[in-house]
Amino acid sequence: MARLALGDAGPIYSRTMDQHTVTNIKTSKGSRTRSSNRSGTGSASASSRLKNPVGGSGRPAAGLPVLLGLEDLTGPLSLHRLALSGTVKQLDDSSIYHPQDADTLYGRGSIISSIIPQGTMACATTASWVWLGGPFPNSIDLVSNSHFRSTVYGRPIRLFNRACPPGHVSHIGDLAIISPVRTACDLALLPVKEAESLHANELISALMQDFGFQPQDCLRLLHDCRYWPGSPRARSYFTRIKGCY
Numbered sequence: 336m337a338r339l340a341l342g343d344a345g346p347i348y349s350r351t352m353d354q355h356t357v358t359n360i361k362t363s364k365g366s367r368t369r370s371s372n373r374s375g376t377g378s379a380s381a382s383s384r385l386k387n388p389v390g391g392s393g394r395p396a397a398g399l400p401v402l403l404g405l406e407d408l409t410g411p412l413s414l415h416r417l418a419l420s421g422t423v424k425q426l427d428d429s430s431i432y433h434p435q436d437a438d439t440l441y442g443r444g445s446i447i448s449s450i451i452p453q454g455t456m457a458c459a460t461t462a463s464w465v466w467l468g469g470p471f472p473n474s475i476d477l478v479s480n481s482h483f484r485s486t487v488y489g490r491p492i493r494l495f496n497r498a499c500p501p502g503h504v505s506h507i508g509d510l511a512i513i514s515p516v517r518t519a520c521d522l523a524l525l526p527v528k529e530a531e532s533l534h535a536n537e538l539i540s541a542l543m544q545d546f547g548f549q550p551q552d553c554l555r556l557l558h559d560c561r562y563w564p565g566s567p568r569a570r571s572y573f574t575r576i577k578g579c580y
Contacts, residue, residue, distance in 0.1 A: 401445045402488075403431050424471065427489030437468060444507030450487055455479040456504065456511040458495055459521040463538050465507065466515055467545070476521075478513065495521070497563060503556070515546040520553050520560075523569035536576075543580060550577035 403423070411428065418425035425431050436442040443465045447457050457465060459476035474493045477483075483492040503517040513521065519542045522535040530536075543549065550573040557563075557570050 401432060401436060401442075401449045402426070403433075404429050426471070430488050437471075440465070441508060443468060444510040444512070447512075448508060448510035451475060451477055451510075452479075452481070452483060452487075452492075455481070456499065456513060458513045458518070459493070459525065460533065462513050462518040463522060463542070465510070465512055466518055467538060467541050498560065515542050516548050516552050516556055518542060519548075520556050520569060523553070523572050524563060524565040526565075527568075536572075549580050550574075 414423075414425070414429070414431060417423045418431060421434070423431040424434055424437065432446055436446060447461060447465055451457060451461075456478040457476065458478045460472040460474060461476040464470075464472050472490070474491050475487050476493045476495065478495050478497060478499050480496055481494075483494065486492070499513065499517075503514055505512050505514045519539045522530065522533070522539050522542075525533070525535060553573045554570060554577070557566055557573070560566065561570075
């Protein structure tokens with residue numbers, strides 16, 4: 336598996352290569368390619384999308400929405416039947432996405448990009464889902480200075496007004512998202528009970544394994560951001576586990 340080279344600049348994920356879901360991971364120390372060869376076919380309607388949701392290279396089929404609503408189906412009963420059968424994943428009472436769209440990094444990035452408000456950045460549990468997959472998060476976690484009072488697709492918006500230097504930022508298609516290293520730090524900064532319920536230590540370990548960074552990289556980031564709430568506890572955690580990597 337290709338590893339993510341760490342540098343001062345965050346990785347940028349482009350759409351340019353036809354047979355790769357995510358390509359051209361670039362950092363200030365060079366560039367590498369991380370690819371997935373999941374394939375599929377496009378479709379011409381919402382109904383055919385449920386059978387062939389993924390375009391070639393693991394991207395959602397061109398010209399079709401990543402999220403489908405009641406207007407794309409015959410009604411609420413159809414939506415709930417599809418969800419119960421496992422054909423689709425249900426976000427709320429009126430919105431669904433296809434499981435295959437969540438099988439690739441680019442697909443998950445497209446789903447979150449279509450959900451979050453413009454000008455915000457995915458972080459914490461939302462970023463973790465994009466990088467790793469798994470169960471859809473219970474909240475939409477964003478870096479933003481704005482205030483959002485409503486829910487998004489049945490989930491509350493949780494805002495983190497933390498500094499986000501360029502080196503902490505990545506892009507997957509149109510989605511702005513914190514880097515895997517920053518995501519690991521965000522998970523370690525969560526309240527203890529929430530971190531335990533999410534099995535955050537396992538998510539952090541998966542991030543380090545999949546993207547090739549070490550606890551020391553997280554310690555450096557947290558040292559530069561030592562005034563964040565929970566930073567001493569997070570630094571203590573990464574100090575304890577650094578001997579295991």
